[in-house]
Amino acid sequence: PFVPMLHSFWPEALRQRSPLLGERLAGARRAFERRWGCRNLEVPLSWLESTPTFARFLGQVLHNLPRFQRIYNGAIQAYRRRYRLRSALHPAPDLACAGDWLETPFWAWKTGQALRQGLWAARQGDRLWLRTGTDLVLEAPAAAPAHLLDSLLNLLQQGQVKIRTRALTTTLFLCLLVGELMIHGLGGGNYDEAVDQIMA
16 A cells, blocks of 8 residues: 655655755655654764864874875775776776875865865975865864864864765764764665775
């Protein structure tokens, strides 16, 4: 006796108070789950990615970016070879280099911008520079990890620049620092092998 949910789900989504579609859909899903007796603790990734824990994770990746980029690219290239994938986009694109600038495994955008872009980093002497597109978003001391951490945390908590993990980095962050068990959907489960290799 299959009954489609859309006729009752969409009105529930419209009742949610957020102006954001994603939050409306998530709110409607939670309303249905509560009716079914499921009460999961749920925290938006955007909230987690403004915490000191995320700033520390971001700082460690940036501080070790050349090595991290080699490991990251090696893991996804090995995944492609293992499964004979020809697409350079699966399970994720390689992180690129452009002169002194290295692409990081994060997205970034300034408040008011409609599109996210890759976050790039360059080290010059004891300074770290971050940019998204052509917009410089941070210049910080890189020699002392504590100073870098303070600069990153300040940047994240001011809210004028958003920095978010990409697919593989989301899995890496959640597995290392949030929970011991992460259950992916079918698509995300494909990331686990590459992420396991990056962690190792």
